[in-house]
Amino acid sequence: xxxxxxxxxxxxxxxxxxxxxxxxxxxxxxxxxxxxxxxxxxxxxxxxxxxxxxxxxxxxxxxxxxxxxxxxxxxxxxxxxxxxxxxxxxxxxxxxxxxxxxxxxxxxxxxxxxxxxxxxxxxxxxxxxxxxxxxxxxxxxxxxxxxxxxxxxxxxxxxxxxxxxxxxxxxxxxxxxxxxxxxxxxxxxxxxxxxxxxxxxxxxxxxxxxxxxxxxxxxxxxxxxxxxxxxxxxxxxxxxxxxxxxxxxxxxxxxxxxxxxxxxxxxxxxxxxxxxxxxxxxxxxxxxxxxxxxxxxxxxxxxxxxxxxxxxxxxxxxxxxxxxxxxxxxxxxxxxxxxxxxxxxxxxxxxxxxxxxxxxxxxxxxxxxxxxxxxxxxxxxxxxxxxxxxxxxxxxxxxxxxxxxxxxxxxxxxxxxxxxxxxxxxxxxxxxxxxxxxxxxxxxxxxxxxxxxxxxxxxxxxxxxxxxxxxxxxxxxxxxxxxxxxxxxxxxxxxxxx
Ligand SMILES: *Cc1c(COP(=O)(O)O)cnc(C)c1O
Numbered sequence: 001x002x003x004x005x006x007x008x009x010x011x012x013x014x015x016x017x018x019x020x021x022x023x024x025x026x027x028x029x030x031x032x033x034x035x036x037x038x039x040x041x042x043x044x045x046x047x048x049x050x051x052x053x054x055x056x057x058x059x060x061x062x063x064x065x066x067x068x069x070x071x072x073x074x075x076x077x078x079x080x081x082x083x084x085x086x087x088x089x090x091x092x093x094x095x096x097x098x099x100x101x102x103x104x105x106x107x108x109x110x111x112x113x114x115x116x117x118x119x120x121x122x123x124x125x126x127x128x129x130x131x132x133x134x135x136x137x138x139x140x141x142x143x144x145x146x147x148x149x150x151x152x153x154x155x156x157x158x159x160x161x162x163x164x165x166x167x168x169x170x171x172x173x174x175x176x177x178x179x180x181x182x183x184x185x186x187x188x189x190x191x192x193x194x195x196x197x198x199x200x201x202x203x204x205x206x207x208x209x210x211x212x213x214x215x216x217x218x219x220x221x222x223x224x225x226x227x228x229x230x231x232x233x234x235x236x237x238x239x240x241x242x243x244x245x246x247x248x249x250x251x252x253x254x255x256x257x258x259x260x261x262x263x264x265x266x267x268x269x270x271x272x273x274x275x276x277x278x279x280x281x282x283x284x285x286x287x288x289x290x291x292x293x294x295x296x297x298x299x300x301x302x303x304x305x306x307x308x309x310x311x312x313x314x315x316x317x318x319x320x321x322x323x324x325x326x327x328x329x330x331x332x333x334x335x336x337x338x339x340x341x342x343x344x345x346x347x348x349x350x351x352x353x354x355x356x357x358x359x360x361x362x363x364x365x366x367x368x369x370x371x372x373x374x375x376x377x378x379x380x381x382x383x384x385x386x387x388x389x390x391x392x393x394x395x396x397x398x399x400x401x402x403x404x405x406x407x408x409x410x411x412x413x414x415x416x417x418x419x420x421x422x423x424x425x426x427x428x429x430x431x432x433x434x435x436x437x438x439x440x441x442x443x444x445x446x447x448x449x450x451x452x453x454x455x456x457x458x459x460x461x462x463x464x465x466x467x468x469x470x471x472x473x474x475x476x477x478x479x480x481x482x483x484x485x486x487x488x489x490x491x492x493x494x495x496x497x498x
Contacts, residue, residue, distance in 0.1 A: 001064040003030040006335040014065040016127035019233035022226030036061035038282040047247035051089035052079040078119035098420040110428035113150035116237040123233040139163040142200035145172040149179040151227040156185030166200040182474035192481035203487040229271030238275030260287040262421040266404040268322035270329035292407035293376040303374035306365035318435040319399040375407035386439035396460035398427040
């Protein structure tokens with residue numbers, strides 16, 4: 001299996017190369033040249049396996065240049081009870097009739113990003129070894145809150161790597177900030193940017209492609225890679241949990257093998273929902289893929305009209321991990337839907353870079369509507385949804401997941417579709433304590449983050465994750481913030497090379 005660049009179909013690399021590079025030199029994203037198939041018999045077979053073995057089974061189809069032993073080394077080290085609170089790795093909660101919450105937040109940083117970022121460092125170091133790369137790998141991360149911490153935990157003290165994380169100074173929850181600024185490890189640094197997530201993301205992209213920086217890296221035996229979902233090594237682990245969830249629902253007798261299952265995903269960078277699309281294209285019987293946005297609803301508009309237009313106001317919302325106006329992974333979807341038309345992708349994404357806008361053709365628009373439904377939910381409705389789910393089902397969900405639930409309710413009302421449905425629950429409610437409590441216990445107020453955490457614990461009965469409880473007494477190591485123009489200098493300083 002080879003991987004092509006979305007901006008140059010003639011460029012082909014194996015998965016080790018795609019993962020270690022992160023992004024193609026032409027600015028394109030790596031995509032598999034074909035989608036491997038998955039039969040219902042295989043799904044049935046997988047239902048008997050542990051999560052780690054299910055993951056290995058899927059990886060063997062995509063990472064064909066890895067040996068079985070290499071894949072097992074990666075999955076064994078990532079998906080175990082040292083890293084995850086639960087043996088199942090991901091849990092499924094039955095919310096109401098035919099609706100299931102896929103809880104993807106039982107990992108070390110309490111958000112779904114752990115599902116991929118616990119394994120990415122093993123993929124990356126294994127890839128580097130396979131390619132005889134003897135350079136230190138420098139990971140630059142732009143984060144809207146959750147990726148940063150998950151990447152820091154994944155890469156901390158991993159030999160041969162160094163990691164730097166940039167987050168928007170006022171764009172993350174206080175728990176997210178505390179998680180990052182207290183990060184331990186000798187090879188980590190964290191820096192706040194005076195700007196929003198898109199500023200962080202474009203800053204990082206600029207450093208990646210800066211010729212002067214490239215020369216400095218070359219001279220110092222360093223190389224950049226990415227832990228953002230532009231890296232194929234981030235996406236392929238996300239395909240696993242959709243297949244795994246389907247297999248679990250079959251073995252639990254909730255669905256029969258072959259039944260359709262809709263999927264709802266609270267979406268920002270379009271990585272998570274794209275993984276569901278890959279699973280569907282492999283042959284998993286998924287129905288509609290429902291893309292839920294917050295008020296930064298650029299994707300809702302795109303899916304409904306075919307026009308992608310980022311020229312709009314940026315809002316800081318109560319679901320900050322989705323406060324994004326440039327959804328990178330859409331490029332992969334469009335590449336597939338155009339039949340690998342790299343010229344079209346260059347045209348559209350060139351226009352996005354220069355004018356902030358592009359419009360796809362009618363046939364592509366039709367193909368998108370066949371597979372996807374899109375809706376959005378503002379902060380007020382997010383709050384109401386958290387509160388009503390709590391009242392009706394005694395289930396406490398975080399703000400991002402609530403956006404998904406609300407859009408799903410709207411979808412059911414609009415279409416009457418009662419197909420059984422899996423909702424991706426992407427973060428622990430403890431990460432967004434103050435917004436969650438505002439919804440379920442509006443009279444409660446406290447200055448101390450941990451008083452909020454204790455209150456949620458009292459109301460929900462969900463055990464407080466040790467990783468969050470433990471932050472209380474950890475010293476802040478990274479308190480600085482810089483202008484977005486200074487990111488490149490900051491990187492040079494941290495690398496200690498200039
Ligand atoms: C990152 C994130 C999202 C958005 O996922 P994408 O793959 O970027 O679409 C949603 N919810 C939470 C909690 C996240 O951390």
